Amino acid sequence: MPRLRFAQLPTPLEEAANLSKYLGGPRILFKRDDLTASALGGNKVRKLEFILGRIVSEGYDTLIVPGGYQSNMARISAALANKLGLNVELVLGGAPEEAINNNGNLLLEHLLGANITYVNTVPRWDFGSALDDLKEKLQADGLKPYLLPLGGSSPEGMAGYVEATLELKEQCRLQSVKPDRLFVAIGSGGTYSGLLLGALNNDVGYEVTGISVSRTRDYLLEKVPENVDHGASLLDMKSFSASSRLSIYDEYIGDSYGAMTDECKEAIQLVAKTEGVFLDPVYSGKCMAGMIDLIQKGEVGRKETVIFLHTGGWPALFAYESDLIKTSAANVAKIA
Ligand SMILES: Cc1ncc(COP(=O)(O)O)c(C=O)c1O
Numbered sequence: 415m416p417r418l419r420f421a422q423l424p425t426p427l428e429e430a431a432n433l434s435k436y437l438g439g440p441r442i443l444f445k446r447d448d449l450t451a452s453a454l455g456g457n458k459v460r461k462l463e464f465i466l467g468r469i470v471s472e473g474y475d476t477l478i479v480p481g482g483y484q485s486n487m488a489r490i491s492a493a494l495a496n497k498l499g500l501n502v503e504l505v506l507g508g509a510p511e512e513a514i515n516n517n518g519n520l521l522l523e524h525l526l527g528a529n530i531t532y533v534n535t536v537p538r539w540d541f542g543s544a545l546d547d548l549k550e551k552l553q554a555d556g557l558k559p560y561l562l563p564l565g566g567s568s569p570e571g572m573a574g575y576v577e578a579t580l581e582l583k584e585q586c587r588l589q590s591v592k593p594d595r596l597f598v599a600i601g602s603g604g605t606y607s608g609l610l611l612g613a614l615n616n617d618v619g620y621e622v623t624g625i626s627v628s629r630t631r632d633y634l635l636e637k638v639p640e641n642v643d644h645g646a647s648l649l650d651m652k653s654f655s656a657s658s659r660l661s662i663y664d665e666y667i668g669d670s671y672g673a674m675t676d677e678c679k680e681a682i683q684l685v686a687k688t689e690g691v692f693l694d695p696v697y698s699g700k701c702m703a704g705m706i707d708l709i710q711k712g713e714v715g716r717k718e719t720v721i722f723l724h725t726g727g728w729p730a731l732f733a734y735e736s737d738l739i740k741t742s743a744a745n746v747a748k749i750a
Pocket residue numbers: 456457458485486487565567599600601602603604605606694697698725726727728
């Protein structure tokens with residue numbers, strides 16, 4: 415499969431001993447995919463290595479990227495497309511008033527000089543005909559556009575996380591870590607699906623637990639096995655019975671995708687205070703909030719070894735200033 419190299423790999427696998435001690439176990443490690451480096455890092459860099467590999471090898475000259483106003487995919491795609499000399503068209507959806515907040519990823523996308531079309535979408539991933547209309551217009555202009563699936567969750571995108579599984583397995587061997595569980599945030603589901611496909615094929619010994627930040631568990635229980643089957647056939651791997659291996663929670667979304675929750679705020683503060691690591695307000699913060707809750711409820715055993723995949727996204731923190739600054743550090747003490 416064609417691949418371009420952008421990420422600095424392997425990303426570190428680090429003990430989060432202070433966090434672990436604060437929570438009274440389990441042993442927690444962070445897999446630092448926030449440090450994939452390109453365009454400020456995050457999980458999308460691994461996906462884009464394979465997606466852009468295909469785009470370049472098939473001669474596309476324009477990338478259409480759908481996403482929310484604070485889309486990390488849009489930031490990273492625009493930056494890597496610039497590097498490759500491709501045109502990039504961002505189609506960003508959400509409530510119109512959100513576009514007024516030009517901070518965070520949106521600021522960076524402006525700096526990258528990306529063409530941005532704003533679409534009033536509810537739910538945020540329903541773009542109506544806007545994407546196809548833009549594609550047709552670009553084709554009429556003589557361009558060869560490639561429409562990225564939302565979140566880059568195509569088999570190429572999944573391949574990035576099948577590869578990441580091999581990287582993690584080797585790190586665990588070298589660092590004598592025997593993980594029971596791997597936690598990851600689920601948005602469009604490609605990262606989780608790639609990790610699951612990687613795990614099913616590589617005898618890793620851990621369960622892949624996904625914390626959804628947008629879609630319902632019922633939707634994902636149907637969608638992820640489809641992704642895994644599709645990815646497995648294109649990547650020439652076995653899909654096994656993915657349905658029986660799903661571990662997915664949707665209780666930590668809050669009011670909606672992107673809406674701050676108290677637990678997310680507290681998780682962001684706690685991890686910054688204990689480990690000096692910045693989570694993001696949309697994905698990794700909610701995933702951490704879910705992981706903490708499952709530890710506190712005893713669903714994750716205190717003696718387990720848990721890896722938290724930090725998928726990046728911290729530039730969005732700057733768009734959430736008013737949500738985040740109100741919470742005092744005293745709230746962190748409520749978690750115990
Ligand atoms: C920071 C961050 N974490 C996690 C995810 C979720 O990845 P996926 O869409 O593959 O489920 C995203 C997707 O946008 C993201 O930007």
